[in-house]
Amino acid sequence: MIKKTTLLLLTVFAMASAKAQTAEEVYNHYLDFNLARVDGTQGNAIQLGENLIPDTAKLPAKARINFYNSMGKLYEDDSQTVRAKQFYEKVAEAVPNYYVAQRALGYIYAKEAESFADKLNETANNPTENKKVMALYTAAAKKALPYLEKAQACDPDDDTLARINILLKNTKDTAGLANLKAKLVELSKNCIDLLDDK
Numbered sequence: 576m577i578k579k580t581t582l583l584l585l586t587v588f589a590m591a592s593a594k595a596q597t598a599e600e601v602y603n604h605y606l607d608f609n610l611a612r613v614d615g616t617q618g619n620a621i622q623l624g625e626n627l628i629p630d631t632a633k634l635p636a637k638a639r640i641n642f643y644n645s646m647g648k649l650y651e652d653d654s655q656t657v658r659a660k661q662f663y664e665k666v667a668e669a670v671p672n673y674y675v676a677q678r679a680l681g682y683i684y685a686k687e688a689e690s691f692a693d694k695l696n697e698t699a700n701n702p703t704e705n706k707k708v709m710a711l712y713t714a715a716a717k718k719a720l721p722y723l724e725k726a727q728a729c730d731p732d733d734d735t736l737a738r739i740n741i742l743l744k745n746t747k748d749t750a751g752l753a754n755l756k757a758k759l760v761e762l763s764k765n766c767i768d769l770l771d772d773k
Contacts (some may be wrong), residue, residue: 577601586718594634596630597633598634599624601627601630601633601634601691602629602633602634602635602638603630603678604623604626604630605627605634605642606639607623608620608623608627608642608645609645612645612649617649617652617653617721620645620649621646621650621653624642624646624649625748627642628646631643635772635773636669636765637770637771637773638773639773640666640669640670640770641770641771641772642664642772643662643665643666643669644662644663644666644673644675644676644770646658646662646663646758647658647659647660647661647663647666647676650662650678651663651683656683656764657685658698659679659683660680660683663676663679663680663683664680666770667680667722668728670767670770671768672725672729672765672766672767673770674725674728674729674730674767674768675725675726675768676725676748677721677723677725677729678726678730678735679722679724680718680731680766681719681720681721681722681723681724681725681735681738682719682723682728682738683719683721684715684716684718684719684722685715685716685738685742687715687718687724688712688715688716688719688742688745689718691708691709691711691712691715692712692745694708695708695709695712712745712746713746716745716746717746718741719738719742720739720742720743720751723735723738723739723742724739724755724758724759724762725762727739727759727761727762728758728759728760728761728763728766729762729763729766729768730766730768739755739770740752740755743755
């Protein structure tokens with residue numbers, strides 16, 4: 576019985592070892608992923624990226640963040656905003672001054688808020704339902720604002736500024752409106768526009 580158990584354990588260990596990828600193999604898969612992305616084969620790049628996700632811990636930290644950003648962009652371009660958010664949020668958490676991911680997240684959450692804005696008009700005659708929709712709109716707006724503000728501070732854009740102002744007005748954030756200019760000046764420090772993967 577002990578010999579059978581030992582043999583079984585050795586077999587399982589050997590199989591696990593055979594499936595485990597080395598850091599070098601994972602990095603090579605990351606390079607293949609980047610090549611597919613640059614070649615414009617979006618579907619192939621998404622598939623390669625999804626295959627790489629379980630092993631991202633073996634990538635160097637900067638390459639991992641760059642991978643997350645690339646996956647976010649691929650999913651965003653493929654209209655998979657739920658998946659895109661997951662990756663962009665990892666980037667924003669790891670590199671909070673990288674405003675490109677901040678802008679992407681801000682626009683994703685702003686679009687969610689806009690979808691609730693349409694429902695606000697539809698529920699105008701139902702105060703209970705209207706209040707629920709307003710709470711959803713406000714939550715999405717509050718998620719969008721910090722990301723949009725960082726993006727606007729680092730890379731001023733009329734459309735982004737207009738969205739910020741609309742979200743602040745619609746959520747009746749008068750303090751946010753009054754302090755916006757000073758906040759943008761403060762947020763404009765330490766902006767990062769490119770991610771380094773080495």
